[in-house]
Amino acid sequence: DTGVSQDPRHKITKRGQNVTFRCDPISEHNRLYWYRQTLGQGPEFLTYFQNEAQLEKSRLLSDRFSAERPKGSFSTLEIQRTEQGDSAMYLCASSPQTEFETQYFGPGTRLLVL
Amino acid sequence: GQNIDQPTEMTATEGAIVQINCTYQTSGFNGLFWYQQHAGEAPTFLSYNVLDGLEEKGRFSSFLSRSKGYSYLLLKELQMKDSASYLCAVIIRNRDDKIIFGKGTRLHILP
Numbered sequence: 001d002t003g004v005s006q007d008p009r010h011k012i013t014k015r016g017q018n019v020t021f022r023c024d025p026i027s028e029h030n031r032l033y034w035y036r037q038t039l040g041q042g043p044e045f046l047t048y049f050q051n052e053a054q055l056e057k058s059r060l061l062s063d064r065f066s067a068e069r070p071k072g073s074f075s076t077l078e079i080q081r082t083e084q085g086d087s088a089m090y091l092c093a094s095s096p097q098t099e100f101e102t103q104y105f106g107p108g109t110r111l112l113v114l
Numbered sequence: 115g116q117n118i119d120q121p122t123e124m125t126a127t128e129g130a131i132v133q134i135n136c137t138y139q140t141s142g143f144n145g146l147f148w149y150q151q152h153a154g155e156a157p158t159f160l161s162y163n164v165l166d167g168l169e170e171k172g173r174f175s176s177f178l179s180r181s182k183g184y185s186y187l188l189l190k191e192l193q194m195k196d197s198a199s200y201l202c203a204v205i206i207r208n209r210d211d212k213i214i215f216g217k218g219t220r221l222h223i224l225p
Binding site: 033035040041042043044045048055056091102103104105106107108 | 118155156157158159162201203211212213214215216217218
């Protein structure tokens with residue numbers, strides 16, 4: 001068990017560009033979550049998947065954001081036409097369906113939009 | 115609306131005991147947990163409470179009162195490595211499941 005991994009760990013982009021992040025959950029975990037965290041704040045829930053189904057999307061997730069988990073394994077989070085306000089740490093977590101409360105977080109992808 | 119409150123910062127001395135409080139106003143409450151987060155790192159799971167009472171795990175204990183919408187995390191025998199942010203988070207279970215995090219409490223440990 002290698003834990004939750006995320007790629008890339010850091011991303012610097014120019015405003016208006018598109019970016020895509022990847023999350024590989026712990027292999028036997030059905031649930032996968034995306035959060036965004038800015039400095040001095042707790043993680044803000046964005047969306048979550050149970051297997052390949054996207055079950056919940058926060059209102060924080062504007063039309064520029066899209067997430068997929070096509071085969072119920074890894075997930076991608078894409079941000080189109082990035083804005084400076086998108087600069088944040090994007091965290092992925094996974095949990096087994098039977099243990100909703102125990103989420104294991106990945107190391108995060110830190111995005112800086114210039 | 116859903117709301118979680120915890121102090122922004124606290125300071126304590128190495129070897130002492132500190133209690134970090136968390137109050138919440140939510141609908142569909144289905145449990146509360148505490149996470150520790152060191153600067154620049156991902157949160158790591160500390161504890162989970164769904165029933166009223168105290169859960170003890172080594173130097174850390176967590177308490178929950180559902181009727182009061184209140185929880186605390188108790189840290190004993192503080193060590194310098196305990197300097198971190200402590201996040202209170204509530205599980206919401208209505209039509210779907212969701213977790214709402216508080217803003218975190220930055221704990222500073224002094225030698």
